[in-house]
Amino acid sequence: MIIIIIAAFGASVYAMYRDAQQWALFAAEHDCKVIHRVKGDTIVGTGIGVTTSGTVGTVTTITATPDKTAYVCDDGVTYWR
Numbered sequence: 077m078i079i080i081i082i083a084a085f086g087a088s089v090y091a092m093y094r095d096a097q098q099w100a101l102f103a104a105e106h107d108c109k110v111i112h113r114v115k116g117d118t119i120v121g122t123g124i125g126v127t128t129s130g131t132v133g134t135v136t137t138i139t140a141t142p143d144k145t146a147y148v149c150d151d152g153v154t155y156w157r
Contacts, residue, residue: 106149
């Protein structure tokens with residue numbers, strides 16, 4: 077099980093690395109410029125759900141939104157990353 081977890085983590089890191097490489101290549105080829113940045117946030121709330129003891133009750137929920145950057149490229153499309 078540990079080997080599977082380590083392999084999945086490694087595959088995830090590699091996929092993010094390849095995505096960043098592909099975006100950098102695309103951005104350079106299409107003369108992409110930053111036009112807007114949006115700061116991410118974290119929202120903490122409460123709701124009804126299954127607790128850690130297995131019963132139904134009030135639980136804390138956390139929603140995280142990452143930072144985003146808008147790019148406009150010479151193909152006329154705005155890309156958010």
